[in-house]
Each structure stands twice: as structure tokens, then as C-alpha cells.
Amino acid sequence: MKSVIANSKRLIIKVGSSLVTNSGAGLDHEAIANWAAQIAGLKSLGYEVVLVSSGAIAEGMQRLNWKKRPHALHELQAAAAVGQMGLVQVYETCFRRHGLHTAQILLTHDDLADRKRYLNARSTLRTLLALGVIPIINENDTVVTEEIRFGDNDTLGALVTNLIDADALVILTDQTGLYSADPRKDPTATLIAQAEAGDAALEAMAGGAGSEIGRGGMLTKILAAKRAARSGAHTVIAWGREPDVLNRLAQGELIGTQLVAGQAPTVARKQWLADHLQIGGRLTLDVGAVNALRKEGKSLLPIGVTAMLGNFERGEVVACLDEKGNEIARGLINYNAQETQKILRHASAEIEAILGYVDEPELIHRDNLVLV
Numbered sequence: 001m002k003s004v005i006a007n008s009k010r011l012i013i014k015v016g017s018s019l020v021t022n023s024g025a026g027l028d029h030e031a032i033a034n035w036a037a038q039i040a041g042l043k044s045l046g047y048e049v050v051l052v053s054s055g056a057i058a059e060g061m062q063r064l065n066w067k068k069r070p071h072a073l074h075e076l077q078a079a080a081a082v083g084q085m086g087l088v089q090v091y092e093t094c095f096r097r098h099g100l101h102t103a104q105i106l107l108t109h110d111d112l113a114d115r116k117r118y119l120n121a122r123s124t125l126r127t128l129l130a131l132g133v134i135p136i137i138n139e140n141d142t143v144v145t146e147e148i149r150f151g152d153n154d155t156l157g158a159l160v161t162n163l164i165d166a167d168a169l170v171i172l173t174d175q176t177g178l179y180s181a182d183p184r185k186d187p188t189a190t191l192i193a194q195a196e197a198g199d200a201a202l203e204a205m206a207g208g209a210g211s212e213i214g215r216g217g218m219l220t221k222i223l224a225a226k227r228a229a230r231s232g233a234h235t236v237i238a239w240g241r242e243p244d245v246l247n248r249l250a251q252g253e254l255i256g257t258q259l260v261a262g263q264a265p266t267v268a269r270k271q272w273l274a275d276h277l278q279i280g281g282r283l284t285l286d287v288g289a290v291n292a293l294r295k296e297g298k299s300l301l302p303i304g305v306t307a308m309l310g311n312f313e314r315g316e317v318v319a320c321l322d323e324k325g326n327e328i329a330r331g332l333i334n335y336n337a338q339e340t341q342k343i344l345r346h347a348s349a350e351i352e353a354i355l356g357y358v359d360e361p362e363l364i365h366r367d368n369l370v371l372v
Contacts, residue, residue, distance in 0.1 A: 001193065001194055002252045002254065003255065004168055005170065005250050006249070007167075008167035009048060010047070010049075010165070010167050011042070011168055012157050012160055012166045012169045012170070012233075013049060013050070013052065014153055014157035014170065014171045016054050016171075016172065017057070019173070019174055019241070020087070021058040021062065029090055031241070032091065032094050035172075036094035036097070036100075037098065038244065038245070039051065039100075039134065039246065041250075043134075050134070050137060051135070052137045052138070052157040052160060053153075054138065056079075056080045056083040056138055057083055059086050060078070060080055060084075061083070064078075076141060077141060077143070079141075084141075088104045101134070102133065102134045102135075103134070103136065104136055105121075105124070106138055106140035107138075115313070115332065116313055116316075119315040119334065120315075125160075138153070139153060139156055152220045154221050157224060158225070158228040158235075159227070161228040162227070162228065165367060166228075167234070168236065169236070170238065171221050172238060172240030175218065175239060176191065177191050177193075177238060177257035178191070178192045178218060178257040180192060181205065193257065194258045194260065195258075197229035197235055197259040197260060198229055202222045203222055206219040206222045221235075221237050229259070229260075234259065234260050234261050235259040236249060236255070236256055236258050237257045238255045239256060242255060242256075279319045280317055281309060281310025281311070281316065282308065282309045283300075283308050283318055283320050283321065283333075283344075284305065284306050285300070285305055285321065286304055286305075286306050289304025290328060294328060298366060299362035299364060299365045300362060300363045300364040300369065301361070302340070302345070302347075302351070303345060303346060303347050305340070305345065305363065306344070307344075308337065308340055308341060311337050313336045313337075314339075314359070315332055315333070317331065317332060317333075318364070320369075328371060328372065329371045329372055331370060332365075332368040334362060335359065335363060340363065342354050348361035
């Protein structure tokens with residue numbers, strides 16, 4: 001078996017609180033510098049990398065001299081506000097040594113549930129990657145409420161994986177991988193080197209919660225892998241202090257537990273779009289646009305749209321119809337109804353002159369479009 005990371009290009013790397021803060025003792029500068037150096041190595045090999053890092057609350061607890069993780073939401077938010085300052089400072093310093101820029105992005109569940117904000121977050125992250133920047137993502141614990149919190153950054157990592165069509169999710173943790181049973185209780189437990197993400201048997205093996213420092217456990221990692229697989233992404237769960245772990249994975253070495261997606265990324269994402277989204281409007285396409293979508297697999301450009309119906313917002317799903325009224329596709333639209341009305345039948349190069357700005361050159365990007 002070979003690591004799926006070797007054949008990947010876009011990676012989400014998630015680092016847990018216990019690793020980042022050395023089990024709550026404070027930010028582990030040496031460990032963070034080591035991961036930054038490894039990520040710099042991945043960048044030199046052509047990888048695109050997004051880092052999802054826990055640790056803000058744990059660092060805040062250390063700075064505030066709190067020995068136990070609080071339960072009150074306002075105390076967690078306060079700890080996050082204090083700790084996030086130190087967390088991003090250390091990352092910025094470590095990556096700067098390798099000539100890499102970083103960007104801080106704080107997300108809540110609402111940011112990815114709302115279609116407009118979903119597209120905004122997607123566009124921002126893709127732009128940062130195109131610029132060679134390392135996005136560093138954490139849950140926005142300072143403003144989050146019980147109703148909208150992700151609950152753990154394993155889930156956040158999976159959602160970001162789906163958001164930007166990443167090839168793989170690497171979860172670095174304080175465990176060496178998934179075992180057939182709890183190795184602390186069962187001496188016969190064996191490491192699961194590879195399995196299919198979503199296999200129900202994995203959840204039974206995963207056990208309960210993690211440490212007092214973090215919110216996750218092995219179960220959240222198994223569920224994250226299942227979620228990431230919905231867009232065709234593979235997941236690797238590995239010990240974060242394994243020497244040169246990221247570069248060895250990139251070289252094809254199988255480390256920890258590898259959970260493989262059952263579908264190819266494109267097929268899985270299209271299925272996700274088809275199954276989960278409702279129609280907010282309709283676009284009528286000319287023959288050229290229909291052929292571009294059906295036969296050439298291209299994005300939908302405004303020049304190919306002859307008419308529209310509906311009062312949709314950016315990020316809503318619209319149906320694409322041929323001139324006979326038959327639905328041929330649906331997808332997430334990059335402009336609202338008023339903007340679309342103004343730019344339809346116009347070339348993409350004219351969008352900025354018409355609207356005064358341009359979000360995307362396409363009405364619907366091919367990655368966000370599925371044929372029906």
C-alpha cells in the first residue's frame with residue numbers, strides 16, 4: 001500500500017490542541033516550527049496546503065492560568081480571544097522563516113451553511129492558494145454559540161476539505177492512528193493501516209472522547225473522514241510528532257491510518273450537489289452554452305444565457321434549461337438575480353464595466369455545476 005498523499009495536490013492539514021499546546025502546557029514553538037518547515041517542503045514540491053489548527057482556547061487557558069477547560073460559553077469565548085493572538089503570532093513567525101505568507105481565517109458553521117458566505121469563503125481560500133499563501137483556519141470561538149459551533153476542528157477540517165475540493169485531509173493527532181480496540185485496555189489491539197472511509201465498523205473501534213484539552217477524539221476523526229469522503233477526499237490520521245511525517249507521506253510512505261474515499265472526487269462532489277441543493281431560479285441557455293456544458297464540460301458564462309427567472313441570491317442553486325425548457329443542469333450561481341439580469345448575453349470581460357466589479361468570470365463554475 002502507498003500513501004494517498006503522494007498523488008494529491010491540495011491538502012488540508014489539521015493539527016490538534018494537544019499537539020499545538022504540548023498537552024496544555026502552552027504553545028509548543030518547536031513543534032509548530034517543525035510543521036511549518038515540513039509544509040514549506042510540501043510547497044516546494046507543488047502542493048497547495050491549508051492548515052486547520054486548534055489551540056486558541058488551550059493557549060488562552062494557559063495564559064489565563066486556568067487548569068481545567070471551562071464549561072461556560074462566555075469563558076470559552078474569552079479564552080479563545082486571548083489565545084488566538086498568540087496562536088497566529090507563532091504561525092506567522094515560523095512560516096516567515098521560509099519566505100511564506102500566512103492568512104488567518106476564522107469560520108463558524110453559519111459561514112458554510114449560508115450559500116452566499118459559502119461561495120465567498122471558497123473564493124477567498126482559492127485566491128489565497130493561488131497567491132501561494134498558507135491559510136490558517138480555526139473555528140471562530142470568540143463569537144460562536146452552542147447552536148452553530150462545529151464542536152471540534154476535525155469536523156471543521158472535513159468541511160473545509162469539501163469547500164475547496166481538496167484531495168486529502170491529514171489529521172495530525174496525539175495518537176498513532178486508529179486501532180481495532182483501545183490499546184490502553186486491550187494488548188491485542190492492532191493498528192488499522194487502511195480502510196474505506198464511512199465503514200460502520202470503524203466507528204465502533206473509535207471509542208469515546210479525547211483529552212480534556214481538546215474536544216475531539218478518535219470518533220470525531222472517523223466521522224470527519226466519512227464527511228470528507230463525500231467529496232471524494234481521502235483522510236490520513238497520524239501521530240503529529242512522527243519524525244518528518246508530512247514529507248514522508250508525500251513520498252508515499254504509509255503512516256498511521258489511511259481512510260480511502262469510495263468515489264472519485266469529481267463524481268462524489270457532483271453527487272453531493274445533485275442530492276442536497278434546491279432550486280432558487282432558472283436560466284435559459286442558447287445552443288452554444290448547452291453544448292459547452294453537455295459535451296465539453298465547461299463552466300457557464302453569462303454570454304450563453306438568454307433569459308432568467310427568479311429572485312435568487314449569490315450562492316443559491318439555479319436550474320439551467322435549454323431553449324425548449326428542458327432542465328440540463330443545476331449549480332451554485334456566482335451573481336444574484338439583479339446582477340445576472342444585467343450581464344446576461346455579455347462577455348465575461350464586460351462584467352466589471354457593467355457592475356463596477358467582478359466576483360467571478362463565470363455565472364456558474366464547472367466545479368459547482370452538475371448535469372441532470
